[in-house]
Amino acid sequence: MIRLAIQKSGRLSEDSLNLIRECGISFINSSLKLKTEATNFPLEILFLRDDDIPGYVADGVADIGIVGENVLVEEGKQQLSIQKLGFSKCRLSIAVPKAAEYRNIQDLQDKNLATSYPNLLQAYLDEQGVKAHIHTISGSVEIAPSIGLADAICDIVSSGSTLISNGLREVESVFRSEAVLISNQELSAEKTRILNQLVFRIQSVRKAQK
Template structure:
């Protein structure tokens, strides 16, 4: 039976989150220390553990069929791969930063200046779109030191919390690209491998929906039932079960995570009691 081969970063937070997602999809595999290859015991997939910068190239060349990388890496490398799925974790941004004491009013302040970065392609495209001309100095690692040693007036680097910039005497001034983990695929997958990929994407969708929704149970008085049902549309409509106590019903539904607290406030105002919220492991439509 044919298998699909996936490239995953061999270490780091992105690797941990990627492997955690695949395990939540019910895929069993081993990834011991220094292990560069592994096969799943219960799904037709083989793992390659690689440097993140190498993953787009391996997928383009067909050594790996699919891979999980940061979108910033996929775009920067410019390989012939497509994004099959946005995964919603390892979110960060690529931003411009200058010295804390530097005067900065707009991007035009960098006209004719020097910017140090490990992402010359993304930065170059951004500057071109904005009509700003600056010299890009490509360096790998320790980009934050560039202004203090006189190499550049600004840097362009990945930012999560901003603490690294702060510790190096820098301030963030422009966000030029927002990134998250993405599942990329090659352009020449066989029909059988595409079918395996579809099965994997189905599992990922179920896990993601589970994370993005909450299962809710509550007690609703009969005279407020219709109002509570209006607040809780659910996947189709809420489940309503009569309680032993006359005049009361148990209502079961699903709430999207982003709407959760607003909906809870509305339910309480409508007379709902005994509200119980349960996490959803997987959700299949």
């Protein structure tokens, strides 16, 4: 039996479950249960916060997981990645209030930026030679400018509707991301065999979609 961690609720959840179903794996999914077992494949599914998934997989609490590259790279765990999945594509972007004057990245010098991705943002600012104050917050980043917490934000943009609803305008794209399958690096021979079967099915599903 192999343990797969996926996002409990959010942008990746539905696509992750669909991928498993398209692999011909059946399971009962109740939105209140945080753990379920497949009925026709040696797989247990754990429903977790996406941010916790790389850590759990690195520690072996889960054997494998589906997570956005944004979270994986932010946590410095790229080495766990085994296969890009092609869904939940998004970008990590810097946004400013709609009416704010903004010409280029130098305008952020000495400004306050709110984000849940301090490492990715810091690397980008360093590369651009800009020094700014980064305030790390774990959610609702998009309201930071309107409550006076920050001059700009750096967060995930997918459709762009969250930015628009909060009166923000995207000005820089920091990182591009999609869902990836990740794996613990010390799987037993038995689990490796199950993982290989799963990866084979995923690749077949993806080929059929192209």
